[in-house]
Amino acid sequence: MSSPKTPALMRRRRLTPASNAHSGRSANVGRDRQAVPPDQHAAFIPAGEPLGAAGKGPWEVAWVLLVPLALWLGLAKTALVMDALLAAPEDGSGWVALLKWLWWFVSLRFLLALLAGVVVQRLVLPRYRWASLPIAAAIMVTLALAFPQSSPDQALDRTLRVWAIIAASQVLGLAACLWRDVVSISLTALAMGFVLALTPRRARRGIVHLLQLLVLLLCAVVGIDLAYQLATGQPASSRVLLFAVLNAQELAPLVASETTPFRVLAIAGGILVAAAWAWRQRALAGTPLIGGARAFLGGAVALPLSLAILLPAPAHGVLPLLRHTEGTLITLAMTAAPTLTHEVQVKVAQEFERTRKPRWHSAHMAVAATDKTTRRNVVVVMLESVRAESTTLHTPTLETMPFLSSLASKSLVVEEMTAVIPRTAAAWMAVLGGQYPLANEGTQSWANENRKQPRIRTLPSILRDAGYATSFFTPTDLRFQNDLDVIDTFNFEFIQSxxxxARPGAERVTYFGIADEWMVQPILDWTAAQAKAKRPFLTAIMTNVGHHNFETPSTWPKIRFEGVSNPKLESYYNCLRYIDGVLSTLIEGYRRLGVLDDTILVIVGDHGQMFDEHGARQIHNAIYQEGLHVPALIYAPGMALQAGTVRGPRQQIDILPTIVELLGYRLEGAELPGQSLLHAVDANRKLFYTSSIDWSFLSARRGQRKYIYSFDRQPMEVFDLDKDPKELAALGDIDAQELASTKQDMLEWRMHAELSMLARPGDGADPSSPWLRK
Structure with a gap:
């Protein structure tokens, strides 16, 4: 009797090579050949591919590889859209605040009702799957009645309609913002598919692993972008990311101060999701590629979606979401290498070749005495992160800086003083060098080259030549980025940071340094030594308190500001109160030394600060007025300087020529962009600005009209500062020629400013010699 297993064994034998001796061999082989579609021998399939095994098309593999990136892009953009519609609660607000924030989104309530309907159906009516929708609808109606978006006495149909409209607008806004991310994923899938199709079979396993690594890195970048935008309120760019990588060690304290569990999750979560997916799909590297129509199916989907990049980003009419309509990866790619128009490059080069000098220069700058020269002392106090609107000087009802306000009544007050770049070292160059500064990336190069051969001379240099003692004091650590190199090139005689x-007991109040009070007595001691030696002096002072993260010394009493709900803004206001007290102590110290009446005191903010205005929380890439408009005054009690107001568009580059004029010197051997504050300026004077991270933003001002250019990442913003000083509503219907002309002007200015800082005299000793580009 045969075993019951015999038929199964016989069936298995027919599928083995040993069965080739079977009399039916030729018939089986024929059937096998007929089962192989002829198009499996497509040209791109390498010889020796195991055609009988289950396979995938190259673009199908690409789509599978990109699943974690698509997921993380979608989650990141959703978080940004939600934060744009309603700002997420501050860190430390607790779970209740977070749940209230999530509950605000009506679309999430709809989603919750739908999920609840499915759960109830599965638990109560498992045999009736269709019941999940009616149950969900009933839950939605209940929620709508319990939490109406309109007046509670409204009819049910109106309540439901309002709910539906709000939810639909939120979903449509999100869809509009996600559309370009779908396009970017499609472009990536299209490219990956081509790479896989053209890769030899032997190398394919390694290529798949490399593509998995690429997906992991892109997920990390998306997470970093999300964390950056949530921390700063500003869009990231390739330049920002590169700057962060190159300066990681120096930026570590800043990053640590902004680290929260959610921001860590934003970065680590993407990496973990990509790693987990790669592990789950680890067999993908060995999956054979098929040919035929199926091989191109994934590509057929990716191609039309990729071509959609030629279409404009969809409009949705929700103003807070405009900045998120471009795809995250597309934005980062666009900012990798901003392209200057060829016409601008040619025009700037031709002007340099024609004049043989940069537009602005000071390598041979000097002062010459006149019959008006007085050799008075000069003290320049630069206030860290003090914006004009937060001072009592500009907002009298705000008791942040009462001493500065009282001093203003005896001073020349500059009404519209602005920074050039929202960066401290840039303010040093503008104020003490009188030149348009470079952004972060260019400042180090300039400092290194200027040390070899002076390209820019500064106020300390020219006054030191005139017999002045010069000093610089700051309670901060100058080793951050290239700050020490910059100060060294300014040629100060005496520097203390x-x-x-720091002395025993000195509290490190910010991650950059100690409290400002610790430098007051050393300043006065140095001043007393100069007074004893009967030397006129220049002292430049840079404060520290007021810098992010807006902390004051622990022993200094804070006060509450009525009506201020943002805790960081209230802390900032207390920083200004502290700085105001330090100013009072310093000036009283000068008075006691008997030098105040012989001193010209200039007080100016280095840059402003952002507290969620325009969605921004940091200033390095924000060139709105909150980040640029700073307080400024000149106090000279021993001079016949009439107290009053300096009107018109002014900039930090105007301070150096003003000081030289007040001292009675004549400026020689230089061409500076600034104009003395002692004279009227054209109401339509052009001013230019740039972000501290290069090629991120440019801005221009003509009279009261201001332009902000983001290198075409989004439409140029235009504001009327006279009617809209807070830049809340961008003007529409601006003539295209006006926008093009302004863009040209901004790019020209940017290139001329860089050339002016880096160009050098061919013969350092001869002012008339032709200049070299670098």
Whole structure:
């Protein structure tokens, strides 16, 4: 009797090579050949591919590889859209605040009702799957009645309609913002598919692993972009990311101060999702590629979606979401290498070749005495992160800086003083060098080259030549980025920073340094020594308190500001109160030394600060007025300087020529962009600005009209500062020629400013010699 397993064994034998001896071999082989579609021998399939095994098309593999990136892009953009519609609660607000924030989104309530309907159906009516929708609808109606979006006495149909409209607008807004991310995923899938199709079979496993690594890195970048935008309120760019990588060690304290569990999750979560998906799909590297129509199916989907990049981003009419309509990866790619128009490059080069000098220069700058020269002392106090609107000087009802306001009544007050770049070292160059500064990336190069051969001379240099003692004091650590190199090139005779000023018990109030009070007595001691030696002096002072993260010394009493709900803004206001007290102590110290009446005191903010205005929380890439407009005054009690107001568009580059004029010197051997504050300026004077991270933003001002250019990542913003000083509503219907002309002007200015900082005299000793580009 045969075993019951015999038929199964016989069936298995027919599928083995040993069965080739079977009399039916030729018939089986024929059937096998007929089962192989002829198009499996497509040209791109390498010889020896195991055609009998289950396979995928190259673009199908690409789509599978990109699943975690698509997921993380979608989650990141959703978080940004939600934050744009309603700002997420501050860190430390607790779970209740977070749940209230999530509950605000009506679309999430619809989603919750739908999920609840499915759960109830599965638990109560498992045999009736269709019941999940009616149950969900009933839950939605209940929620709508319990939490109406309109007046509670409205009819049910109106309540439901309002709910539906709000939910639909939120979903449509999100869809409009996600559309370009779908396009970017499609472009990536299209490219990956081609790479896989053209890769030899032997190398394919390695290529798949490399593509998985690429997806992991892109997920990390998306997470970093999300964390950056949530922390700063500003869009990231390739330049920002590159700057962060190159300066990681120096930026570590800043990053640590902004680290929260959610921001860590934004970065680590993307990496973990990509890694987990790669592990789950680890067999993908060995999957054979098929040919035929199916091989191109994934590509057929990716191609039309990729071509959609030629279409404009969809309009949705929700103003807070405009900045999120471009795809995250597309934005980062666009900012990798901003392209200057060829016409601008040619025009700037031709002007340099024609004049043999940069537009602005000061390598041979000097002062010459006149019959008006007085050799008075000069003190320049630069206030860290003090914006004009937050001072009592500009907002009298705000008791942040009462001493500065009282001093203003005896001073020349500059009404519309602005920074050039919202960066401290840039303010040093503008104020003490009188030149348009470079952004972060260019400043280090300039400092290195200027040390070899002076390209820019500064106020300390020219006054030191005139016999002045010169000093610089700051309670901060100058080793951040290239700050110490910059100050060294300014040619100060005496420099003291945190390293020299710190004493036992000195509290490190910010991650950049100690409290400002610790430098007051050393300043007065140095001043007393100059007074004893009967030397006129220039002292430049840079404060520290007021810098992000807006902390004051722990022993200094804070006060509450009525009506201020943002805790960081209230902390900032207390920083200004502290700085105001330090100013009072310093000036009283000068008075006691008997030098105040012989001193010209200039007080100016280095840049402003952002507290969610325009969605921004940091200033390095924000060139709105909150980040640029700073307080400024000149106090000279011993001079016949009439107290009053300096009107018109002014900039930090105007301070150096003003000081030279007040001292009675004549400026020689230089061409500076600034104009003395002692004279009227054209109401339509052009001013230019740039972000501290290069090629991120440019801005221009003509009279009261201001333009902000983001290198075509989004439409140029235009504001009327006279009617809209807070830049809340961008003007529409601006003539295209006006926008093009302004863009040209901004790019020209940017290139001329860089050339003016980096160009050098061919013969350093001869002012008339032709200049070299670098």
């Amino acid at each position: 945190e390293r020299e000023l």
